[in-house]
Amino acid sequence: MAAAISIANLTKTYANGQHALKGVSLEIRPGEIFALLGPNGAGKTTLISIVCGIVRPTSGSVLVEGHDIRREFRAARECIGLVPQELAIEAFETVRAAAAFSRGLFGRAPDPACVERVLHDLSLWDRRDDILMTLSGGMKRRVMIAKALAHEPRILFLDEPTAGVDVELRRDLWELVRRLRDQGVTIILTTHYIDEAEELADRIGVVNHGELVVVDEKRALMKKLGKRQLTLTLQEPLAAVPVGLAEWRLALLGNGHELQFTFDAAQEQTGVGPLLRRLEQLGIGWRDLNTRESSLEDIFVSLVGRGARA
Amino acid sequence: MSLPAFNRHGVWAIYRFEMARFLRTLLQSVLTPVITTSLFVIVFGAAIGSRMAEVDGVSYGAFIVPGLIMLSLFTESIANASFGIHFPKFTGTIFEILAAPVAALEIVLGYVGAAATKSVLLGLIILATASFFVSFTILHPLWMLAFMALTAVTFSLFGFIVGIWAKNWEQMQFVPMLIVTPLTFLGGAFYSIDMLPPGWRTVALFNPVVYLISGFRWSFFGTSDVSVQVSLAMTAVFMLACIGVIAWIFRTGYRLKT
Numbered sequence: 001m002a003a004a005i006s007i008a009n010l011t012k013t014y015a016n017g018q019h020a021l022k023g024v025s026l027e028i029r030p031g032e033i034f035a036l037l038g039p040n041g042a043g044k045t046t047l048i049s050i051v052c053g054i055v056r057p058t059s060g061s062v063l064v065e066g067h068d069i070r071r072e073f074r075a076a077r078e079c080i081g082l083v084p085q086e087l088a089i090e091a092f093e094t095v096r097a098a099a100a101f102s103r104g105l106f107g108r109a110p111d112p113a114c115v116e117r118v119l120h121d122l123s124l125w126d127r128r129d130d131i132l133m134t135l136s137g138g139m140k141r142r143v144m145i146a147k148a149l150a151h152e153p154r155i156l157f158l159d160e161p162t163a164g165v166d167v168e169l170r171r172d173l174w175e176l177v178r179r180l181r182d183q184g185v186t187i188i189l190t191t192h193y194i195d196e197a198e199e200l201a202d203r204i205g206v207v208n209h210g211e212l213v214v215v216d217e218k219r220a221l222m223k224k225l226g227k228r229q230l231t232l233t234l235q236e237p238l239a240a241v242p243v244g245l246a247e248w249r250l251a252l253l254g255n256g257h258e259l260q261f262t263f264d265a266a267q268e269q270t271g272v273g274p275l276l277r278r279l280e281q282l283g284i285g286w287r288d289l290n291t292r293e294s295s296l297e298d299i300f301v302s303l304v305g306r307g308a309r310a
Numbered sequence: 311m312s313l314p315a316f317n318r319h320g321v322w323a324i325y326r327f328e329m330a331r332f333l334r335t336l337l338q339s340v341l342t343p344v345i346t347t348s349l350f351v352i353v354f355g356a357a358i359g360s361r362m363a364e365v366d367g368v369s370y371g372a373f374i375v376p377g378l379i380m381l382s383l384f385t386e387s388i389a390n391a392s393f394g395i396h397f398p399k400f401t402g403t404i405f406e407i408l409a410a411p412v413a414a415l416e417i418v419l420g421y422v423g424a425a426a427t428k429s430v431l432l433g434l435i436i437l438a439t440a441s442f443f444v445s446f447t448i449l450h451p452l453w454m455l456a457f458m459a460l461t462a463v464t465f466s467l468f469g470f471i472v473g474i475w476a477k478n479w480e481q482m483q484f485v486p487m488l489i490v491t492p493l494t495f496l497g498g499a500f501y502s503i504d505m506l507p508p509g510w511r512t513v514a515l516f517n518p519v520v521y522l523i524s525g526f527r528w529s530f531f532g533t534s535d536v537s538v539q540v541s542l543a544m545t546a547v548f549m550l551a552c553i554g555v556i557a558w559i560f561r562t563g564y565r566l567k568t
Contacts, residue, residue: 014568052409055568074317074411082409088402092334093327104323105410147406 002066003027004155004186005051010060012046012210020046022210023060028155028188033181035201035218036190037300043210044190045085048157052082064155078107081153085160087140091133095124095143098132099150106151115150121176122146138169145176155186162196174200194300206300222299229292230261230272235285244282248275259286320412324420325427328394332428339428340435343382347436350378351443354500365502366533372446375437376527377499380461383433384494384519387462388486391425391469396476399565408567414560418470425466426459433458446530453538454529460545461522467552474565493519498527503535518548 005028012021020043028034038044049055051062053069053076062069064076090098099115119125122142127135132143141161148156158177162170177187177200191197197204198218205215214221237256248271251260263270279286332339355371362370398404407417440446448454476482497519503511514520515536525541528534534541559566 052405054405054408056563074413077409077411080409082405084402084405086402088405090327090398090401090403092331097330101323101327102406104319104326105406105412107317107319107411109319 002030003063004030004032004065005188006061006063006066007047007051008061010047010050010062011058012043012050012055013058019210021050021057024207024210024212026205026212026215028186029203030186031181031184032202033177033187033189033200035197035204036188036207037194037197037204038190038207042207044207045159046210047207048082048159048188048190052080052157053077074107078151079154081148081151081156083144083148083156083158083161085163087137087144089132089140089143089147091131093132094129095119095132095135095146096128098143099146102147103150106153108151114152118146118149121149121179123172138165141165141169145173149180153185155188156180158187158189160190160192162191162193170196222293227262227264227293228270230263230275231290231292232259232261232279232286233257233288234259235287238284242282242284245275245278248278317412317416320410321416321420321423324407324412324417325424328390328421328424329427331394332390332424340432343386343432344435344439347378347382348439348443351375351440355444365505366531368446368531368533369444371444373502373527373531374500375440375444375446376530377497377523378440379433379436379458380497380519380523380526381494381499382436383429383458383461384465384490384522385486386432387425387429387465388469388472388490390428391422391466392473392476392482392485394421394425394473395470396473396479396482399474400479404566414557417560418467418556422463422466422470425469426462429462429466430455430458433462448530449532450529454526457522457526457529457541457545460542460549461526464545464549464552467549467556471552471555471559474559477565493517498523498535518544521545 005026007024007026010021010024011019013019024043024047036044036047046055050057051064051069053073062076065079067075067079069076090101093101096115096119099118100110100112103115104110116125119128122145124139124142124146127139132140135143145158145161161173165173174196177189181187189197189200201218203216204218204221206213231253233254234257238252238259239256241250241252241259245259248261251262252258253260261272261275263272351371351374354374359370359374364370365373395404398407412420472482472485476484496514497517498514499519503514503520503524506514521536521541521544524535525538525545528538528541558564
């Protein structure tokens with residue numbers, strides 16, 4: 001199946017000399033939820049803005065459903081809905097008029113039933129005749145999403161959609177994203193909330209310093225880069241890690257009461273069994289143990305940290 | 311679904327959106343220029359004009375009516391069009407216009423079309439208002455409407471450029487206040503340029519506003535400072551210059567896209 005979005009060697013250098021993107025290549029599959037992670041200033045918004053036609057690329061190409069964003073900008077843009085980071089809406093319009101405006105702008109004939117459906121989906125129907133400036137921040141965020149969905153896009157960009165919203169709205173938005181995916185909409189999501197990516201995404205891309213550090217299936221990424229940690233609570237505290245345990249590179253924590261072993265869960269020989277046997281040989285008793293798998297956040301921090309040190 | 315070569319729904323959306331703002335602020339949009347024009351007509355036309363001789367066979371009160379309408383037409387066209395495009399830049403909602411499948415021509419048609427419509431409506435309201443204070447006839451009503459529309463479109467194009475160029479609200483005020491208003495007052499709104507000394511008459515001919523007011527006044531009274539053909543040609547030149555600048559803006563993304 002052809003890619004929903006195909007990005008090849010995309011670079012962007014701003015007038016001030018900042019290299020926002022350094023040769024990014026990426027394919028977004030139709031119908032997937034793709035999470036783009038990265039620290040502030042990594043290039044996520046620049047990447048989205050180029051695909052949507054707001055920022056001009058310095059070099060490289062972008063195809064949206066096979067249409068070049070410059071040569072066939074109409075065909076490319078009509079597929080896309082964009083919810084930007086900033087809350088930017090016309091203050092004096094009503095909710096319904098704002099959504100109808102966006103639908104028309106994207107070349108779709110007026111369809112009050114469609115606008116009504118979108119407003120219902122976002123719990124905005126009861127506020128349809130309210131002036132936008134009278135709405136709360138969360139409601140304005142819903143309006144922005146309604147505007148992006150009003151022309152029934154096949155690809156939806158959500159740039160930090162849940163930044164600064166309350167828990168209820170966050171859950172509602174997650175639910176909406178899943179519903180849209182079930183309807184076949186491709187969703188590209190940038191977020192600072194790793195748990196959001198972990199909860200929603202099929203695939204994850206990490207951008208740092210304008211480069212795509214990694215792209216993979218969420219599960220594969222967590223399996224490949226994820227670590228597990230075994231923590232042993234000791235019966236007696238240790239002053240230092242005994243020399244006989246050096247090969248496991250253990251960390252001594254909790255004022256000498258805990259030994260922590262980090263290992264690769266994907267390896268056939270994790271080293272856990274030999275470690276427990278060696279502890280017994282050395283007469284080091286333990287009264288509790290627990291294991292923990294590294295979260296996507298741990299992986300993200302390690303990837304971004306690695307990039308920062310490079 | 312694929313869009314046709316012309317995104318008429320997009321143009322209509324922008325046009326209707328801009329007209330909705332006009333209707334929301336109808337009172338101040340209409341009342342302010344109507345009061346201003348009424349004051350001009352009363353002060354210059356009735357109070358001072360009664361002591362002045364006729365100009366080209368027309369009473370002074372009637373003579374200034376086309377100039378006053380043009381004055382409002384210039385300022386309102388520039389203000390409407392510049393505000394229309396500057397406001398979304400200011401609030402950030404311009405992203406939606408830039409991300410939509412609308413071509414530069416369609417964006418201009420929506421914004422400039424709405425600004426020009428508002429200006430023409432206002433011009434007609436001012437014309438009706440002036441008729442309460444002074445009596446005049448319009449010899450060429452169709453030409454009068456044509457001049458009105460041409461001027462509104464041309465200065466709305468100019469206002470569109472100002473709205474994109476301006477980085478803030480101060481710059482938005484700069485062009486109308488420091489350039490357009492002086493050019494208008496020196497463009498024969500209140501006098502015939504034949505009344506100027508010969509040297510200043512030559513200088514006045516470099517003022518594009520002279521041609522607009524002259525042509526418009528001809529449609530009322532059949533007399534003009536310069537020939538109607540020259541007026542039309544100069545207006546067309548100014549319009550083409552504005553179109554050229556706007557085409558350059560969209561080609562380069564000047565102050566719209568990084």
